[in-house]
Amino acid sequence: MVTLVRHFAQPSMVLRDAFLDAQRDYASGDGAPDADGLTLADLTQGTLASYIDGTANGLFPRPGVRIGRPGAELWWVGPATEDGNGPEVVGRLSVRHDLVPALHNRGGHLWFSIRPSRRRQGLGTELLRAALPVAAGHGLDVVTLICAATNTAACRTIEAVDGELDRTDELGRRWYKLPTRP
Ligand SMILES: CC(C)(COP(=O)(O)OP(=O)(O)OC[C@H]1O[C@@H](n2cnc3c(N)ncnc32)[C@H](O)[C@@H]1OP(=O)(O)O)[C@@H](O)C(=O)NCCC(=O)NCCS
Numbered sequence: 745m746v747t748l749v750r751h752f753a754q755p756s757m758v759l760r761d762a763f764l765d766a767q768r769d770y771a772s773g774d775g776a777p778d779a780d781g782l783t784l785a786d787l788t789q790g791t792l793a794s795y796i797d798g799t800a801n802g803l804f805p806r807p808g809v810r811i812g813r814p815g816a817e818l819w820w821v822g823p824a825t826e827d828g829n830g831p832e833v834v835g836r837l838s839v840r841h842d843l844v845p846a847l848h849n850r851g852g853h854l855w856f857s858i859r860p861s862r863r864r865q866g867l868g869t870e871l872l873r874a875a876l877p878v879a880a881g882h883g884l885d886v887v888t889l890i891c892a893a894t895n896t897a898a899c900r901t902i903e904a905v906d907g908e909l910d911r912t913d914e915l916g917r918r919w920y921k922l923p924t925r926p
Pocket of ligand 1: 850851852854855856857858859862863864865866867868869870889890891895896897898900901904
């Protein structure tokens with residue numbers, strides 16, 4: 745029997761259609777794709793292959809991400825089903841090696857998201873738990889996760905994986921610490 749589980753996958757043009765489907769979902773639910781500021785038009789009019797290649801190989805410059813370190817950008821992928829649906833890009837993980845100030849409003853060491861139509865099904869908790877060994881593999885023993893206190897979904901997801909509240913800063917952001925190894 746084949747066990748069908750969600751898993752992290754490197755960004756790849758093989759998953760192009762599933763990725764674009766997810767980005768349409770983000771655009772309609774959140775107002776924009778979850779793709780480093782790229783619009784749907786950017787993604788569908790020529791930038792997609794270089795964006796995917798750059799993020800997969802760690803060559804796309806991004807705050808806090810050490811250049812040339814592949815595997816810092818991953819898609820959370822659900823399997824194809826027998827009725828012909830999928831595979832589905834359910835969410836996204838970005839690992840950032842250095843906690844530069846630009847990341848204080850953008851999650852901290854990890855950015856994680858679940859596509860809007862699939863939220864509140866336990867998938868964010870599942871993704872974040874699975875992200876910890878990935879972060880450990882990038883040399884991070886403890887990650888700092890930062891979210892606005894008003895982002896209840898993010899705060900509760902971090903707490904669901906035993907993130908420990910370290911402090912709340914003057915801008916109302918919660919700083920959590922989370923060990924990446926048991
Ligand atoms: C944060 C996010 C990933 C959560 O994903 P999710 O799949 O909905 O999370 P889960 O279903 O695993 O829920 C985790 C917890 O958050 C709670 N939760 C989720 N959405 C919520 C909401 N809108 N309001 C209140 N609580 C919420 C759940 O009830 C659950 O709490 P519990 O463990 O006490 O029962 C998702 O909302 C998202 O992608 N947000 C936009 C990106 C973002 O803010 N990322 C955080 C970066 S720090």
